[in-house]
Amino acid sequence: MKPVYLRPKSLTDTVTHYCPGCTHGIAHRLVAEVIDELDIQGRTIGVASVGCSVFAYNYFDVDFQQAAHGRAPAVATGIKRVHPDKVVFTYQGDGDLASIGAAEIVHAAARRENITVIFLNNAIYGMTGGQMAPTTLPGQITTTSPFGREHKTQGYPLRMSELLSAIEGAYYIARCSLHNASHIARAKRAIKQAFRNQIEGKGFSMVELLSTCPTNWRLTPVKALEWVEKHMIPVYPLGEFRVGEGE
Amino acid sequence: MSEPILMKGNEAIAEAAIRAGCKYFFGYPITPQNEIPEYMSRKLPEAGGVFIQAESEVSSINMVYGAAGAGARVMTSSSSPGISLMMEGISYIAGAELPCVIVNISRGGPGLGGIQPSQADYFQATKGGGHGDYKLIVYGPSSVQEACDLMIKAFHVADKYRNPVMILGDGMIGQMMEPVVFRDEPGDAAIPEKPWATTGNEGRQSNLITSIYLDPEVLDAHNWNLYRKYKAIEENEVMYESYHEDDSEWFLVAYGTVARICISVMEKMRKEGFKVGLIRPITLWPFPKVAFDEVAGRAKAFLCVEMSTGQMVEDVRLAVGGKAPVHFYGRTGGAVPLHSNIEKRMRDVIAGRTPVVTDYLDTTTKEVEGDETSVPAS
Ligand SMILES: Cc1ncc(C[n+]2csc(CCOP(=O)(O)OP(=O)(O)O)c2C)c(N)n1
Ligand code: SF4
Ligand SMILES: [Mg+2]
Numbered sequence: 001m002k003p004v005y006l007r008p009k010s011l012t013d014t015v016t017h018y019c020p021g022c023t024h025g026i027a028h029r030l031v032a033e034v035i036d037e038l039d040i041q042g043r044t045i046g047v048a049s050v051g052c053s054v055f056a057y058n059y060f061d062v063d064f065q066q067a068a069h070g071r072a073p074a075v076a077t078g079i080k081r082v083h084p085d086k087v088v089f090t091y092q093g094d095g096d097l098a099s100i101g102a103a104e105i106v107h108a109a110a111r112r113e114n115i116t117v118i119f120l121n122n123a124i125y126g127m128t129g130g131q132m133a134p135t136t137l138p139g140q141i142t143t144t145s146p147f148g149r150e151h152k153t154q155g156y157p158l159r160m161s162e163l164l165s166a167i168e169g170a171y172y173i174a175r176c177s178l179h180n181a182s183h184i185a186r187a188k189r190a191i192k193q194a195f196r197n198q199i200e201g202k203g204f205s206m207v208e209l210l211s212t213c214p215t216n217w218r219l220t221p222v223k224a225l226e227w228v229e230k231h232m233i234p235v236y237p238l239g240e241f242r243v244g245e246g247e
Numbered sequence: 248m249s250e251p252i253l254m255k256g257n258e259a260i261a262e263a264a265i266r267a268g269c270k271y272f273f274g275y276p277i278t279p280q281n282e283i284p285e286y287m288s289r290k291l292p293e294a295g296g297v298f299i300q301a302e303s304e305v306s307s308i309n310m311v312y313g314a315a316g317a318g319a320r321v322m323t324s325s326s327s328p329g330i331s332l333m334m335e336g337i338s339y340i341a342g343a344e345l346p347c348v349i350v351n352i353s354r355g356g357p358g359l360g361g362i363q364p365s366q367a368d369y370f371q372a373t374k375g376g377g378h379g380d381y382k383l384i385v386y387g388p389s390s391v392q393e394a395c396d397l398m399i400k401a402f403h404v405a406d407k408y409r410n411p412v413m414i415l416g417d418g419m420i421g422q423m424m425e426p427v428v429f430r431d432e433p434g435d436a437a438i439p440e441k442p443w444a445t446t447g448n449e450g451r452q453s454n455l456i457t458s459i460y461l462d463p464e465v466l467d468a469h470n471w472n473l474y475r476k477y478k479a480i481e482e483n484e485v486m487y488e489s490y491h492e493d494d495s496e497w498f499l500v501a502y503g504t505v506a507r508i509c510i511s512v513m514e515k516m517r518k519e520g521f522k523v524g525l526i527r528p529i530t531l532w533p534f535p536k537v538a539f540d541e542v543a544g545r546a547k548a549f550l551c552v553e554m555s556t557g558q559m560v561e562d563v564r565l566a567v568g569g570k571a572p573v574h575f576y577g578r579t580g581g582a583v584p585l586h587s588n589i590e591k592r593m594r595d596v597i598a599g600r601t602p603v604v605t606d607y608l609d610t611t612t613k614e615v616e617g618d619e620t621s622v623p624a625s
């Protein structure tokens with residue numbers, strides 16, 4: 001009998017702490033499959049951020065550093081400059097990357113750091129209990145925008161892929177979604193591209209993944225996937241925003 | 248051993264770091280330490296290293312975290328406001344037990360303060376600064392030569408204990424030129440194996456650099472492990488200099504450049520027959536309590552002199568333990584305590600006179616006096 005679906009070598013055999021229906025798990029699996037397929041497990045170093053994925057290092061079987069909130073791109077810079085021959089990636093949420101770590105991600109891209117960034121955008125602060133993020137949609141109810149995000153006082157969603165694609169040092173910027181199988185397959189291709197770019201020394205690559213937080217969105221896992229498609233994608237259009245420039 | 252070279256303190260510190268095998272420097276410009284990153288940007292690439300001017304001190308210290316966790320000999324330097332921004336990162340580095348060296352060529356605060364020499368960051372450096380139960384090993388050099396020697400030592404001590412080490416200089420150390428001799432350094436060869444570093448898990452189990460322990464039992468155990476390490480550092484790493492400790496009754500206490508002014512006060516007063524000695528802490532943490540035990544029976548009073556409104560004086564009082572009065576004299580914001588004022592203050596201590604602010608006004612300068620309180624220890 002030939003197995004058709006196995007746990008990637010680069011994932012540990014651990015039950016994750018993620019909520020049922022949360023797409024963090026899918027993103028982990030995609031990254032691990034890519035690490036396996038590129039055969040780089042032994043030379044990959046991950047940087048975990050602060051958010052629900054803070055314990056990512058328990059699930060990936062590669063060397064890991066846990067960074068302070070928002071600082072993963074700076075930590076990754078330190079690692080990559082010491083080990084330019086190793087493959088260094090960060091795994092960051094939207095609060096981490098787009099809010100407290102906005103300066104670090106912009107300048108990692110501007111410096112043309114040869115790293116790979118996996119950016120999980122679930123439009124909310126998952127770990128701290130569902131507060132508003134800079135990526136929260138207009139009108140979206142969170143625990144700190146209880147009447148819905150109101151643009152006059154709380155502004156508009158920050159589109160990080162569009163923002164970073166304006167930076168010359170960025171080589172590859174793509175936004176994908178994890179809400180159904182075909183998009184998951186597309187996301188994997190983008191992630192693989194982002195790792196391959198680093199191996200080839202092309203510079204800064206980031207893949208933004210539209211992701212669910214059924215718990216804090218107060219939706220069932222299935223409804224959450226529908227919410228991504230119906231509400232998030234119109235605000236966060238999918239696609240490759242920057243390809244093969246800034247080399 | 249090289250010939251003496253006349254060098255500016257900041258450049259000498261940078262050169263010493265390179266000779267100690269430091270290959271990575273991450274920093275952000277701030278006066279009065281800019282010659283350190285400038286020197287590094289010129290010389291580190293030659294030495295096969297990497298210099299990055301980061302977007303902020305927040306980023307610099309997190310680059311240091313990454314590089315230290317990856318097994319490198321790494322440093323950053325800054326001055327007071329920049330060091331404040333690094334405090335979160337330093338706490339993480341201490342929590343994750345990573346070796347690195349942080350240079351603070353400190354300036355006057357609080358806030359943006361000024362750019363002149365100051366010793367007002369003593370509390371921040373020695374009492375934590377960032378959050379959590381942690382300690383930095385802190386050296387307070389008083390000459391350019393000593394700054395170089397301590398810089399080299401700092402990297403070894405950082406590796407030995409897997410702990411961040413701070414060189415706390417003031418703007419005078421950074422800006423003045425003095426002759427320095429660079430001792431032959433083994434450089435790279437002296438860097439120990441770091442089997443815990445994140446280098447890729449090829450042929451071994453995965454390594455993890457972290458400071459998060461959500462289980463209270465585990466975090467408690469981690470903190471007590473750190474505590475035991477700090478106790479070992481207190482046992483082994485204390486450095487200080489005592490002058491005339493065998494026959495003195497009155498002791499000046501000072502560190503860094505201020506100690507040099509106090510030494511000349513001591514010498515002048517001894518010539519005039521006063522039994523004045525001096526204690527100069529070199530490690531500010533661990534604080535050299537033993538230096539005070541050694542003179543406990545004989546000392547009639549201590550006068551602590553700082554470029555602050557009184558920070559180290561608290562450690563002096565703890566070390567003296569109420570056995571003698573501890574007085575204070577300080578200037579702040581870039582004003583340097585004058586020889587004449589320190590001497591006047593010391594003469595009053597000896598005479599048992601209660602100080603009055605104007606007693607210490609030096610009419611030869613336009614200086615305005617700082618705090619003149621004289622608080623007995625008990
Ligand atoms: C300096 C600092 N500020 C605040 C926090 C608290 N905090 C932890 S996770 C988090 C938000 C994480 O949200 P996000 O990055 O979107 O990740 P998610 O949990 O949604 O995956 C915050 C604010 C912290 N750990 N450190
Ligand atoms: S809180 Fe949200 S983001 Fe976090 S694990 Fe649960 S569903 Fe996922
Ligand atoms: Mg989030």
